[in-house]
Structures are given as C-alpha cells and as structure tokens.
Amino acid sequence: MQQVGSKAILAGAQVIDPRALPARIREPRRRLRNNVGRTWVLHRRRVVRIAAAVMALVAAGVLYQVRTPILDGATALRDVGLGQLGHTSFAIGEISITGQSLASEQSIFDALGVEPHISSVSFDAEAARQRIAELPAVKTVSIRKIYPGDVSVTILEKVPVARWRVDGVTFVVDAEGEQIGEDHGAYGELPLVVGDGAADDALVMIRALEQYPRLQDGLVALSRIADRRWDLIYDTGLRVQLPELGVAQALHRLDGYQSDYQLLDRDVTQIDLRVASIVAVRPTQSEEEDEDK
Known part of the structure; x- marks a missing residue:
C-alpha cells in the first residue's frame, strides 16, 4: 500500500475562508423531526405528563357530553337486571x-x-x-x-271488646267502638250490644257491669235505646230498663235487690229503674189474662 504524505495531500489544496463555504440546506420536515427528537430526549417525562393531562381533560369532556345516554343505559340495565333477578333466585316464593x-x-x-x-x-x-x-x-x-x-x-x-249486631249482621268492635271485623261465631264470649250507637258507648257500660257479677248471670244482650240509655236483656226474656243518667246508682240498687230478693229470678218480664226512687216491675201474664185483654 502506498502511503501519501501530508505534503502530497496539500499540494492541490486552496486556502478558502470558511464563511465562503455554502450552508447546508435542511428541509422543514427534517428540521421538525430533529426538534421533536431533541425535545423528547431532553423533556420526556414532562411531555408524558402533559399528554396524560390533556387526554384526561378530553375524556372528561366527552363523558360530560354523553352523560345522559350513559345514565339512561345504566337505568335500563338495572331494570333488566332486577327483572332477571325476579325470574331467578330472588323471586318472591x-x-x-x-x-x-x-x-x-x-x-x-x-x-x-x-x-x-x-x-x-x-x-x-x-x-x-x-x-x-x-x-x-x-x-x-x-x-x-x-x-x-x-x-x-x-x-x-286490635283487641275486640264487644259484638255489635246491626241490620242482622254481627260485627266485632274495639274499645273505640270501631268495627274491626265480622263475628262468624268465634267471639261468642264477648258481650252483645244491639241498636244504633250501641258500639260507641259499649265499653263504658261493659266496664260498669263488671262491678256486679250477679247481674251478668243470664245476661244475653245490652240494648241501646234511642242512642240515649240502656236496657239489660236476659235469657228468660226479662228486660231491665236503666235510666239515661245515674246508671251506676241504678245498677247498684238492682244488685242489692238481687242479693236480698232474687228479683231477677222472679216471674216478671220487666223491671223499670228509670225513676231513682221507684222500682217498677211487670209480672208475667198468664195466657188467660192475655185472652181477657
């Protein structure tokens, strides 16, 4: 191999001012690529963060614009899901x-x-x-x-306190006198009240009679008269007429007569206690006496 000395190389050289050399012509695309490449190399992390923030903002904007369709779709899916549950293991059985x-x-x-x-x-x-x-x-x-x-x-x-018979139907009533059901034979032990307005005041009369057990023997009904006063009706057909006022005193007097004279067991059809100072009775009339009348 032949070596060429530096003198030989410089033999044809010319001295030229560097400023006179032509500048390299760079295309705009190549320049942009170079700038992007330099930026990526020098600021990669910052670029990634900025890009992520921009994407998040764009996604939020898109979701805001389509929020109504998304909610409608979720509601529809929920309804469908509940419907499917109703047909499967969560159906009420x-x-x-x-x-x-x-x-x-x-x-x-x-x-x-x-x-x-x-x-x-x-x-x-x-x-x-x-x-x-x-x-x-x-x-x-x-x-x-x-x-x-x-x-x-x-x-x-609610607790039933009495039976109320009206228009051929027997109802069960509570302490307020409200109808809470019909009696089909299961409440025969409850006191029976009859007449208009009987249910409203039944509890007061029932509580008053509870003080006198002797007066309850054979008692079949409490009859409300003109929504003002009470009659006691016994299984023998006896009717005891009580006053509009002073019922407690009248019951006390009747209980005393029953204790001393067994008045309720006598052959009478009516005992009138409507006047405080008088006890009036009506004996049972024989068939002959009825015919004479």
Missing part, C-alpha cells in the same frame, strides 16, 4: 302471615301487592306495611324480607 284472626289472609295478601315474578330486591316492604296497617283489624304490622325470596308478615290486631 313464600309469604308467611302470622298473628291475624279478624283480618283475612286474602285482604292482607292483597294489601301486600306482591305481583307475579316480582323480586325481593325490588319489593317495597315499607309501602306494603303502610297499606296493611290501614286494615280495620290491624293495630301494628311488621314486614321482613328474608333473602333470597321469602317475606314474613307479623300482625298485631
């Missing part, structure tokens, strides 16, 4: 009702408002409780959902 005697199971079930295929998740227990509480015989009610698909209803009914 068994309803237990306890504590009722006057209120019928059918009336309670109707007030529950359980429709076919409804799920225990979507069943509104509080609304159902309020509807059942409006039934005449119900004092309090509690409803418990037992997942996945059972409902328990516990009833506490």
